[in-house]
Amino acid sequence: MKDKLYRCGFVAVVGRPNVGKSTLINTIIGNKVSIVTPKPQTTRHRILGVDTHDSYQAIYVDTPGIHRQANKAMNRLMNRTAANALADADLILFMTEANRWTEEDQDVLERLSAVSAPVIALLNKIDKVHPREALLQALSDMSARRDFAEVIPISAMKRENIDSLVSLVPTYLPESGPLFPAEMISDRSEVFRAAEVVREKLTLELRQEIPYGLTVQVERFERDEKGILINAVIWVERDSQKGIVVGKGGGVLKKVGRAARVELKNQHGEPVHLELWVKVKNNWADNEHELQRLGYEAP
Numbered sequence: 001m002k003d004k005l006y007r008c009g010f011v012a013v014v015g016r017p018n019v020g021k022s023t024l025i026n027t028i029i030g031n032k033v034s035i036v037t038p039k040p041q042t043t044r045h046r047i048l049g050v051d052t053h054d055s056y057q058a059i060y061v062d063t064p065g066i067h068r069q070a071n072k073a074m075n076r077l078m079n080r081t082a083a084n085a086l087a088d089a090d091l092i093l094f095m096t097e098a099n100r101w102t103e104e105d106q107d108v109l110e111r112l113s114a115v116s117a118p119v120i121a122l123l124n125k126i127d128k129v130h131p132r133e134a135l136l137q138a139l140s141d142m143s144a145r146r147d148f149a150e151v152i153p154i155s156a157m158k159r160e161n162i163d164s165l166v167s168l169v170p171t172y173l174p175e176s177g178p179l180f181p182a183e184m185i186s187d188r189s190e191v192f193r194a195a196e197v198v199r200e201k202l203t204l205e206l207r208q209e210i211p212y213g214l215t216v217q218v219e220r221f222e223r224d225e226k227g228i229l230i231n232a233v234i235w236v237e238r239d240s241q242k243g244i245v246v247g248k249g250g251g252v253l254k255k256v257g258r259a260a261r262v263e264l265k266n267q268h269g270e271p272v273h274l275e276l277w278v279k280v281k282n283n284w285a286d287n288e289h290e291l292q293r294l295g296y297e298a299p
């Protein structure tokens, strides 16, 4: 057998909010490394999904979507995080929705004009394109926008064309030994991921504005013979939001806690006891210091 050289590198997944970046990474890794909701601003951190094979390791970088209005410290931080991921990438996956091209997509494309890494354009959500012939126009429109290394139609959710995308990735990675142990699927701890699962369920449960004003901090994560004990605080920005998060008779909080507990139990394969508190911290999202204290890394 010929000894083949190992390849390893970073694959940045970029695009406007909600195109399906986190879904793609979860599909490729085969596990939920990054939370997914139909709402923008769900991904706030740079999260790595590590895909290890016999001959290569692809490190996918999930990025917060790039925001046009960066008026809050939180949004500026998210934009900077996305920009750093671009600078470090060996390959860039520029993700859009197959049946839609918006000004926000155009903004992201313009940010790619200065990068040196090859860029693959992904037209996602093709399961929603009917008739399928409409894809041909979308593919040729995309090819005209830039000199892409490839233009590939996919469905991250329905796993369409994902295998052919994944098999292309290593050809763009540099020769290098693996950077992560084979069993590691993410750079994020189980404590971080537990907080994110709670935030996902909250975001799904609450209407529009509130999800952007809250964050979740796990204060206790302990294992004993009975399972996992998790205490988490939900931080909101204003008193008025506290009532909404708790809900009538505690209904919202109970529902969120139940959904999060079921998912965490399945993820870990052991019983989970989850306790949630809601607390107010004024304008944490516009305060750089608070952001760092709550786990938003400074780039």
Ligand SMILES: Nc1nc2c(ncn2[C@@H]2O[C@H](COP(=O)(O)OP(=O)(O)O)[C@@H](O)[C@H]2O)c(=O)[nH]1
Residues within 6 Å of the ligand: 015, 016, 017, 018, 019, 020, 021, 022, 023, 024, 035, 036, 037, 038, 039, 040, 041, 042, 043, 065, 124, 125, 126, 127, 128, 154, 155, 156, 157, 158
């Ligand atoms: N129909 C369809 N929906 C998708 C697909 N990929 C993602 N979505 C949905 O699009 C929404 C945003 O997905 P998410 O991964 O959070 O997007 P991100 O903001 O780019 O990370 C979620 O409701 C996903 O379920 C897909 O291939 N087809």
Ligand SMILES: [Mg+2]
Residues within 6 Å of the ligand: 021, 022, 023, 034, 035, 042, 043, 063, 064, 065
């Ligand atoms: Mg995301």
